[in-house]
Amino acid sequence: MNMEKIRRDFPLFGTMLNGKGVVYFDNACQTLRPRAVIDAVKDYYEKYPACGGRSSHKLANEVTRKCDEARKTIAKFIGAKTKEEIIFTRNTTEGINLVANSLKLNRGDIVLTTDKEHNSNLIPWQVLAKKKGIIHKIVPSKQDNSFDLEKFKEIMEESRGNIKLTAMVLTSNLDGTTIPAEEIIKISRQYGAMVLLDAAQAAPHRKIDVNKLDADFMAFSGHKMLGPSGTGVLYGKYRLLEKLEPFLTGGDTVEYSTYGGHKFLPPPEKFEAGLQNYAGIIGLGEAVKYMEKIGMKNIAAQEYKLNKFITEEMAEIPGLKIIGPADPASRGGIVSFYVDGIDSHQIALILDETANVMIRSGQHCAHSWFASRGIAGSARVSAYFYNTIDDCRVFVQNLKKIINVLR
Numbered sequence: 001m002n003m004e005k006i007r008r009d010f011p012l013f014g015t016m017l018n019g020k021g022v023v024y025f026d027n028a029c030q031t032l033r034p035r036a037v038i039d040a041v042k043d044y045y046e047k048y049p050a051c052g053g054r055s056s057h058k059l060a061n062e063v064t065r066k067c068d069e070a071r072k073t074i075a076k077f078i079g080a081k082t083k084e085e086i087i088f089t090r091n092t093t094e095g096i097n098l099v100a101n102s103l104k105l106n107r108g109d110i111v112l113t114t115d116k117e118h119n120s121n122l123i124p125w126q127v128l129a130k131k132k133g134i135i136h137k138i139v140p141s142k143q144d145n146s147f148d149l150e151k152f153k154e155i156m157e158e159s160r161g162n163i164k165l166t167a168m169v170l171t172s173n174l175d176g177t178t179i180p181a182e183e184i185i186k187i188s189r190q191y192g193a194m195v196l197l198d199a200a201q202a203a204p205h206r207k208i209d210v211n212k213l214d215a216d217f218m219a220f221s222g223h224k225m226l227g228p229s230g231t232g233v234l235y236g237k238y239r240l241l242e243k244l245e246p247f248l249t250g251g252d253t254v255e256y257s258t259y260g261g262h263k264f265l266p267p268p269e270k271f272e273a274g275l276q277n278y279a280g281i282i283g284l285g286e287a288v289k290y291m292e293k294i295g296m297k298n299i300a301a302q303e304y305k306l307n308k309f310i311t312e313e314m315a316e317i318p319g320l321k322i323i324g325p326a327d328p329a330s331r332g333g334i335v336s337f338y339v340d341g342i343d344s345h346q347i348a349l350i351l352d353e354t355a356n357v358m359i360r361s362g363q364h365c366a367h368s369w370f371a372s373r374g375i376a377g378s379a380r381v382s383a384y385f386y387n388t389i390d391d392c393r394v395f396v397q398n399l400k401k402i403i404n405v406l407r
């Protein structure tokens with residue numbers, strides 16, 4: 001990869017803050033956006049700022065055409081069979097809530113998650129447990145925080161007959177580990193359970209083929225993969241989407257309505273209620289094209305290189321613990337760590353203030369995992385393909401200094 005050329009595509013790298021460049025390591029929250037995405041959004045507002053799918057004048061037709069093109073691009077990117085399997089949402093959270101509220105789950109139905117879920121894939125099931133009496137079960141991770149396939153099989157067996165959905169985080173935002181989705185899906189099938197994948201931290205980082213994987217639903221966010229803020233996608237198998245009741249209803253979801261009733265449109269329209277984030281959708285299409293141009297293999301390889309460098313450097317810091325497996329190859333672009341006796345927020349704050357190194361600290365919306373282990377929180381570096389070894393060096397050198405001062 002030509003890093004200099006890539007970095008020129010991201011306006012933020014040309015920016016100085018307090019006389020220094022920026023080291024952006026908070027990509028699990030949101031990535032930066034390349035010029036192509038920013039321009040696509042700007043073009044929408046400047047050249048055709050109209051509704052899609054409704055009016056039939058020139059501007060509206062252009063919006064409809066561009067949104068349709070984005071839907072096709074995204075369908076191809078994840079290996080969906082048709083573009084109608086792609087529903088635009090605001091984010092991963094909305095996609096998961098759509099599935100939770102549209103599946104007809106009843107009292108006693110079991111939904112199985114990991115013990116490392118982001119609140120987006122935890123709270124919806126807890127709410128359904130309260131409202132409808134579904135049963136939410138959790139697969140505990142192994143000692144090194146990786147997925148315990150044997151435990152999963154045991155829980156599936158004890159849930160036989162009632163297990164309706166395996167809803168799991170594909171790649172964890174907490175430690176970057178990825179679950180063995182293929183095996184999980186095969187086993188879920190044997191018990192008649194559907195599978196929903198939270199791919200918020202997976203889709204931006206490696207090739208996923210939903211068709212090969214045989215996933216039933218998959219949610220991900222545009223803003224974590226170079227796309228505009230407040231964009232997301234829910235993939236669903238068409239025959240399942242046809243059966244789901246929409247969660248939000250209203251304009252654009254129906255073929256017609258009378259005072260007494262209505263007829264819903266087929267998927268995806270019946271799930272996309274009201275005017276949409278057209279600029280965002282078009283921008284997300286551009287973001288996917290950009291990622292494809294870089295190549296998903298190259299993205300994963302660069303993240304590994306960066307993670308390896310940081311992990312090796314961190315081995316020299318006494319009292320520092322990395323969450324998850326020791327091998328950086330198992331943790332994508334994420335290094336989540338804590339240092340005995342030092343508040344993670346303080347580390348993040350000083351890195352930002354003194355060196356413009358931007359990371360995240362806290363419990364990363366996975367409060368349940370931290371609470372169950374009595375860990376206050378972690379500092380999390382999340383790298384993306386545009387980060388460099390120089391970025392890692394600046395981070396590690398400053399981290400070492402800060403830890404020495406705070407100790």
Ligand SMILES: Cc1ncc(COP(=O)(O)O)c(C=O)c1O
Pocket residue numbers: 028029091092093094118120121169171172173198200201221
């Ligand atoms: C694994 C995972 N799932 C879900 C989400 C929620 O994403 P969003 O806030 O875009 O809905 C995140 C966000 O960080 C995440 O990392």
